[in-house]
Each structure stands twice: as C-alpha cells, then as structure tokens.
Amino acid sequence: MSLTNRILIAMLVGILVGTLLNLILGSTGISEGIRSFLHVYIVDGVLDVIGRMFVSSLKLLVVPLVLVSLICGSSSLGDSVRMGPIAGKSMGLYLLTTALAIGSALLVAVLVGPGENINGASGTNFTTTPTPPFMNILVNIVPSNPIAAMAEGNMLQIIVFALLFGYAISHAGESGQRIANFFRDLEQVIMRLVMVLMALAPYGIFALLASLFSKLGFAVILDLAAYFFTVLGVLIFHAVVTYSLLLKVLSGLSPWPLLKKMRSAWAFAFSTASSGATLPITLETAEHRLGVHKEVAGFVVPLGATINMDGTAIMQGVATVFIAQVYGVDMTMTDYVTVIFTATLASIGTAGAPGVGLIMLSMVLTQVGLPVEGIALIIGVDRLLDMVRTSVNVTGDAMVSVLVGKSEGKLDKGVYLDPHADI
Numbered sequence: 001m002s003l004t005n006r007i008l009i010a011m012l013v014g015i016l017v018g019t020l021l022n023l024i025l026g027s028t029g030i031s032e033g034i035r036s037f038l039h040v041y042i043v044d045g046v047l048d049v050i051g052r053m054f055v056s057s058l059k060l061l062v063v064p065l066v067l068v069s070l071i072c073g074s075s076s077l078g079d080s081v082r083m084g085p086i087a088g089k090s091m092g093l094y095l096l097t098t099a100l101a102i103g104s105a106l107l108v109a110v111l112v113g114p115g116e117n118i119n120g121a122s123g124t125n126f127t128t129t130p131t132p133p134f135m136n137i138l139v140n141i142v143p144s145n146p147i148a149a150m151a152e153g154n155m156l157q158i159i160v161f162a163l164l165f166g167y168a169i170s171h172a173g174e175s176g177q178r179i180a181n182f183f184r185d186l187e188q189v190i191m192r193l194v195m196v197l198m199a200l201a202p203y204g205i206f207a208l209l210a211s212l213f214s215k216l217g218f219a220v221i222l223d224l225a226a227y228f229f230t231v232l233g234v235l236i237f238h239a240v241v242t243y244s245l246l247l248k249v250l251s252g253l254s255p256w257p258l259l260k261k262m263r264s265a266w267a268f269a270f271s272t273a274s275s276g277a278t279l280p281i282t283l284e285t286a287e288h289r290l291g292v293h294k295e296v297a298g299f300v301v302p303l304g305a306t307i308n309m310d311g312t313a314i315m316q317g318v319a320t321v322f323i324a325q326v327y328g329v330d331m332t333m334t335d336y337v338t339v340i341f342t343a344t345l346a347s348i349g350t351a352g353a354p355g356v357g358l359i360m361l362s363m364v365l366t367q368v369g370l371p372v373e374g375i376a377l378i379i380g381v382d383r384l385l386d387m388v389r390t391s392v393n394v395t396g397d398a399m400v401s402v403l404v405g406k407s408e409g410k411l412d413k414g415v416y417l418d419p420h421a422d423i
C-alpha cells in the first residue's frame, strides 16, 4: 500500500479512535478506575508522547532541509536562476491569494451573519498577548548571526542566508565547486532522512489525531455552528475553487493533479496544525510530485510557510464580522478596508504554528475598535478550524510554487501530470 494511503487511513482511524475515547471518557457509565486509566496511560500517556515525538521529528528536518535545498538550488544554477523575478512573483501571488481569501471571507460572513442571533456580554474573558510589530518582520529579514537564525528556526533569515551563500558558491570558482558538491551530497542524505521519518508518519498521525479528538468537545461546535460552518465553507471554497481558477487562468494547468497530490500534505497539516512542521512534506510534494524545480520550490515554499496564510486570513475575516455582530457593532466601509489590510498583515506575521492566527486576530480587532475579549467566544472551536486552515495555508504555498515554476520555465509538466509521481 502506498505511503499516502497508509497516512490517510491512519488519519481516519485516529479521528475515529479519538472520537470514541471522547465519548467513553464523557459517559457516566464507566468506572472511575477505567476513566483515569484511559486518561493517564492512553490519552496523556502513549498517544500524547508518540504525537509530540512525531511533531518534533518533523520540526527537526525543517532547518537543515530548507538551508541545504536552497543552497543547492541557488548555487547549482548560478546565473540561470532569476532570483529577483522569482521573489517578486511569489510575493505578488501570495498577497493576491491572501487578499482574495479575506475578501471572500468578509463577503460570505456579511451575507450569512453568523453572529446575528448571539448575544455578546456572555461573561467572556480573554487576555491578550502583545502582537509583534509588523515592521520588525522587515528589519529582521537580514540575519546578523546565521547560526542564531538556525538555532531559533527563523525561516526568513535562513532563506536570506542560504541565498547569499549559494550565490557566493556559484561565483567562487573551484573552491565553490567543491563546497557545492559537499552540499549536494548533504542534500541526498537529508532527503533520505525525510524518507525514513515519513515512513513512521502513519503512527505519528494516528497518535496525534486520536489524542486531539479525545479531548475536543464537539458540543461547542453546535453552539457556534453558524461561525464554524461559515469559516469551514469559505476555507473549502478557497482551496478548491479559488486556487483551481487561479491555476487554470494564470498557467493553463489543470488543478486536479495539484489537489490530488496534496492529500498527504493535508494529512500532516491537519494533524499538526502547523505549516512550519508540515514544511518538509510541502517541499517534497512541490518538488517530487508536482515537478517544481528545487531552486524555485526551495525558495517559494519556505517563504510561503512563513508569510502566506490564506486560511488564517479567512478565519480572521469571518471572526471579525462575527464578533462585530455579536457585540452589535455596525461596521463601516472603512472598517472593512481596514480589516482587509490588517488581516493581510496579521496573516503575514502569523507564525506557522498551532493557534497563532487567533492571537494575531487581536491586532485586527484592535484596529477596528472591536473588543478583543470577543476572541474568547470562538476559542472553543479554534483548534478544529486551525487544522483545516493550516491545510489551506500549505495548499496555497504549493499552488504558488507551481505558478511561479511554470512562469519561469522551471516546472516539469510530465511530473505534474503523472499520477504516479510519488514521494
């Protein structure tokens, strides 16, 4: 059975087992002894430990993989890689997709009115954490210490360092050639490591999802059904319709191979709720399944995992309208424009880790004068939505890498169309 299928089965079984555990733990029919056994040894024991080890094993790949594949990419083709246009196009497309995401989120939320029948003042409390100023992101792009950047996993700084280093290698004659060979060998070894850890993924994904679903309270979904399904609907629309149309219109490519080949990346994004932890899989998918050359994928995908969060922007758009409706605040046209700008910035500033989008939402709410405590209303269903929006986030990264690759002549169409091109 292919790895993708095993991962998808692990995902389904994990969700089922977790839901079952949730029902058992919540029922009154079981003895205290069994309940605490399941809690301590199964949910908080085996499942939690395996799940957390799995996420760490994914994260451990991120820095070496991005660094080495970008150095290889930018050094091997030297002058034939047009870094400027690649960077310009990816930034432009990332902004465009985010603007479309937030635009559709606002439109649908206003039409559906998810917060109209809910009364605010329901004794909520939510303490805010200060959001990082946006300008810092720009200033901090250039690393003053590349080792510190790697130790902290600062993706933008690592990207800048790797590009500079790769450029220097390609212009350093024979010495550069020797170093380039070393990095090419290193890349092979790291790829092998990715394969080894990927083979263990079904167990990790099962454990993560079983432990998560055993703790999720599904009743809150019913209370917040209008909000939950509005966000979910826009997320699915964006991933399936908007991305497909963009791909078709801008590159002429059929979107089906992209959507089909993203399945295993979705399983990772869904179970970890982290674009950062999913990065090795998104990168693998872009290079080996979608046929984007590594000098393009190695740049566009890590950049996207850091700044492109369409799913997050969608949640922030719907949440803003929802909170305004719950508190009975009428939003003006200027407010909507402000939301479009700040949610775009907030999603750029959101780190690819679980739940960060919700923290950044406070920045959007503050800008339009809405009560930040409103976040407490939606926190109960956020983890589930986070899993779905992270899947949308990583799909956007892969889709943009295909578009940029195609327009730069760096897309292997044979691989893109080949249904068997697999990891």
Ligand code: ASP
Pocket: 273, 274, 275, 276, 309, 311, 312, 350, 351, 352, 353, 354, 355, 356, 357, 358, 386, 389, 390, 393
């Ligand atoms: N979990 C999301 C991601 O990693 C970010 C967020 O919206 O919270 O892409």
